Amino acid sequence: MLVPLSWLKEYVEIDITPQELEKKLFNCGFEVEELSEVGKEISNVVVGLVEECEPIPETHLHVCRVNAGVHGTFQVCCGADNVRTGGKFPLALAGATVFMTAKDHKTVEGVMTIKKGKLRGYESEGMLCSGVELGVTENMFPGAGYNGLLELPQDAEAGTDVKPLLGLDDWIFDISITPNRSDCQSIVGIAREVAAALDKEFKMPSLEYTETDVKKEGFQVRVEASELCPRYIAHYVYDVKIGESPLWMKRRLALVGMDSISNIVDITNYVMKEMGQPMHAFDCDYLEGNAICVRRAAEGEKIVTLDAQEYTLNPDNLVICDGAKPVALAGVMGGLNSEIRETTTEVMFESAKFARDNIRKTSRALGKHSDASARYEKGVDEYSVYHAMKRALHLIEELGCGKVSSTHEDANTGNSLEPREMKVSIAKVNRVLGIDVPTDEILRIMRNLQFAPSAAGDELTLQVPAYREDMEDYPDVAEEVIRMYGYEHVIPAFMPAAHVTMGGLSRRQNKEMRLKRALCSTGAYECVHYSFFSPSDLELLRLAEDAPERNAIRLLNPINEELSLMRTTLAASMLNAIARNQKRGNLEGRLFELGRIFIPKQLPLTDYPEERQKLCVGVFGTDESFFTLKGIAEKVAENLFASFSYRETKKSFLHPYQAAAVICEGEEVGYLGKVAYEVAEWLDLRVDAYIMELDMEILARWYDRDPSFTPLARFPGESRDLALVMGKGVTCGQVEDVIRESCSYIRDIRLFDVYEGEQIPEDKKSMAFTVDFTPRDEAFGADTVDGFVKKILKNLKKQLDIELRS
Amino acid sequence: MCTEAYEQIFKLQKGMVNKMSDRLAGIRQEILDGISQLSSSRAVYEFKKQFMDSKTGKIGQLMKEMKTIAPEERANFGKGVNELKEWAKQRFDELDEKMKARELQRRYESEKIDVTMPAKTVETGNLHPITQTRNQLIDVFAGMGFEVFEPREIENDYYNFTALNTPKDHPARDMQDTFYLSPDFLLATQTSAAQIHAMETRELPIKMLAPGKVFRSDDDATHSPMFHQMEGLVVDKKITLCDLKGMLDMFVKKMYGEETTTRLRPSYFPFTEPSVEVDVSCFECGGKGCRLCKGTGWIEILGAGIVNKKVLENCGIDSEEYSGLAFGIGIERVAMLKYGIDNIKMFFESDLRVLRQIDDN
Incomplete structure (x- = not known):
């Protein structure tokens, strides 16, 4: 919210610098996002009296003698048409800074420094200046809009700084207001806080x-939808003379970014x-029918707003109607x-409280935003509804632009505008803070904040102003006290009264971290991807119509379609990450993600869905x-101290002959395989990629x-190398299984060679294994292991028709 | 005749003996000549063999001739041969040692490398910067007795808002643009829902951290629709604002160094009262003012406060007996400040060029 210092000063005396005030505001909970000096670009510009003014022949220029009081008298050349002897104008002295304008004399193109020169x-x-060159508009100073010199009042003293005269010595505070303090969304609200902070x-x-x-x-006011409008005040003003607002009002509106329109609107x-x-x-x-009616719009009812836009409404929208129409x-x-x-002569003023949520919904649903709706969305209070009307009527009188009638309609639901009494225990307030704030300090602070406090023993009685809807209990009082008393009074302690607790990671959390580190040790980098994915990702994975991954939870209000579904697999994000890397020239790498997928029990959600932890690993590169x-x-x-086995499988997005189901001790826990060429093509992959997904639940x-x-x-122990000849369809796993089952003394089986070609029948292949045998209770005898081998070979022959290679 | 004959034979023998000593001298000379020609230990070995081999070597041969020598000359001859053998062995050993030393030197020289050429390494991956940061935060708080809770990503309205003193129509709901999944379910906008779950299910006292993913409908240069927060909650008897300050002081010292200090300033969260923003003295410039802290000397790192008594009461906790403190840290923010990452989106793009750099595991 923009707060000009000059406006604030009207309601509270400020005897500190703007920077000090910024700090005070910050300390009591109002962060100043930006503090800007209104005329900061302008310097060394003083009031100049033109004492002589002679035209320069054959030009539009004049050469002038300008009296700048204590600064002396200067010769200045000037091209403006309104320069004249006896006139007072802003004079930029040598070294002054002013705005530089384009050829049109209107468009600001930067800041320039004035130097002595020859024309x-x-x-x-020096230079005599226009309004534009000083950044002053017609709304800030009359005559500033003229495309020529800015004429200053005759009573301005030559040589004095023009900035105070033109309102350029002001500061604007852009203050961010927390949502609990909607009462501070105004100059007056901030002034109350400043007064409290500065005593x-x-x-x-x-x-x-x-x-x-x-x-x-x-005349009647009728509120039919009081749940959306707890108070509506209307006041009739007549003999209205529409005209311009006074300079001070225009200037203030300009400082907070509003245009002046007419006295009543202003x-x-x-x-x-x-x-x-x-x-x-x-x-x-x-207004027809001599009445105001506040009601929900009828379905399909239409209204054309001030900006000539038509809207079709429904009963969720609140409308103000006369006797006949919205x-x-x-x-x-x-x-x-x-x-x-311009022809208006009678005005009905409205000041009302509307439910903030309803205004927000209407504003969003219609895509229609205004200063008023922005203000209503933050919440207004009935105290301000009432006093704002009075203030507006005062201004009607002050500006003399109308007469205040005695027709005042206040339709309300009986909420009091008087302060409500609140009693709290001082001990409890201090218990929240952990320090003992002296009662006198508490009373001073609460008095400054307009709570009219009194203390009797431990009991603090407050008169809470009606605009302080946020004040409910002692913690709120504690907050008011400490933000004014100062957080620097809080003494660090380390839970002296608290119990000792056991901290740290659970077994599961530790194991997960251990697993992540193990994955890092394989050269894989951990990734974190969005929990949402795109419907197009389901197509990327070429999932069947009835694939469980298609049963994804949809966001009602996604940012875009790409981020509209909750993930049912981590594969798509991983594939996209691989593609992104390849596009950026990273042609080899290993990635992994430990993340959740979301499985709804039913759609739409009426219960928590299952959040299932998955591990996805993706590798790519020519060495993979x-x-x-x-x-x-x-x-x-x-x-995991587990053993995995693998079985050929089919997966819509994997190579049909390079895909396996991963089985952990009998239970299928996921898949791994080469990314199918269709998927690789979709993603424009330049090198092959492989992907694995495991169910960590x-x-x-x-x-x-x-x-x-x-x-x-x-x-x-003893080892034997066995070169075996078998049919081409026999798998390494099958052979290993038979070997292992044949002898309980086997410690390890390792494949060390696969061969097809000469010396082997055409329909056969050879696989060579090293088998390690370990004795248990006694040493192997001379031919114990030969006996094991014989049995292994017999079983291999019987079960898989495998022969020892000769 | 006999005498003549004997003399004849003697002469012959004597000539032979003379011839023998000539041969010894000849071999000695041959060795001396040969040695000067040798240039490798292999050549030394081969040359040595010509003389020293017990069967075929020239000195070996001499030994064999011993039996043909007259007994009275034999001792003399044997002595000469042995001397020659000893002498030759010494020469060959000396030479062999010299050659080997020279060859070793040559081998070393031939294996000279350019030590500035690139190293060969086995690539080790990294944990994600978010995980690294999360671990660092957990380490500090785990030492203070905090356990780690894992928040849901999908929450219901009650836990995400209502129980946290943010009923429908509460202005604070505007602070966060929520993704809805159904009228009652939504993507967690804050990890604070974990506070409620913890208070409902855990025995008191509670000290918990809840690092998790949160979601807001914001997507621009500085906002990501998903990011990470870490909630902290303590509920016990007599917890005050002083404890919050003391605990956070300790946290920032562990995280950013002993000289780091904190500053509390008033703020607003519906579920804490009073609420504060916590700033740390800038760890880049030590508080003098720099680009990182935008000249203020302070960096905002987290929001915190005393648990709102309504929140305790919503969880069935007696707010007269118990009180609590809570805080929430934006993990990306901590990581961005720590590693100098300026775009939040980088965390979620999995660009290996980025992931390889943040190695603070």
């Missing part, structure tokens, strides 16, 4: 006015900024049919193969397993 052979020791008195703007006897007979905007209460003014000539979209924008015109990825799978198994059962120690063998 057409005439010495020029100064807060001066409420004048609310005085005199009602005439004139009445708008029979009053509503001014009050909104000053008091934090949006207001509206209807032209009574266009005349405003409540809290958002007035209707075109009742807007203030099915078996390098399988090596990572084995690393996972090793880490199942594998978590192995987290309980610990490493165990097998005593070292007391007797030496």
